[in-house]
Amino acid sequence: MSAGQVAALVAAGAFVLLVLLLAIPLIKLGRTLDEATIALRKAHENTDPLLHGANDTITHVNTQLERVDGITANAQAVSGNVSALSSVFTATLGGPLVKTAALSYGISKAVKARRNAKAVDSGKHSRRRKGFRR
Incomplete structure (x- = not known):
């Protein structure tokens, strides 16, 4: 084996080691x-049942607000x-x-x-006479 082949073999081993070290975080990231x-x-x-329930709640609140608007109009x-009536009185x-x-x-006064x-x-x-006032 020549020096170039040994260097290539060492570089290939280092590359395999680098790939193994990078594979572990990549596997964890994938998980x-x-x-x-x-x-x-x-x-x-x-979220679908939650949004459906929220929609029902908003519909109910809108119904109640319409009733409150009617009550407010009647009170007004x-x-x-x-x-x-007080003006007439x-x-x-x-x-x-x-x-x-x-x-x-x-x-009364x-x-x-x-x-x-x-x-x-x-x-x-004794002191007062008729017709004399102070």
Whole structure:
């Protein structure tokens, strides 16, 4: 064997060793990719019922929201009617009612003032003269 053949034999052995060392990570990477493929397949199979359930839930929520919209519209109509009714009440009865309340307050104040004046007059006999006020 010549020196060139020995060098070629050593280079071939080194190449085989390099291929064996690189084959181990490539095999592990292949297994990892196989497991990832299986996981993705299972996830894809499980998402169909999940998406179907989510679609049913969204449909149910939309139905409930339509009911809430109807209730809100009715409540708005009721509040408008109450506002109109209070305006009518204020316009028809509010003015006279306020005037009546003011009149009754004034009368009660006048009656109390007159009673207080009579009580003061009856308490002081000698010092006050009729027709003289302070």
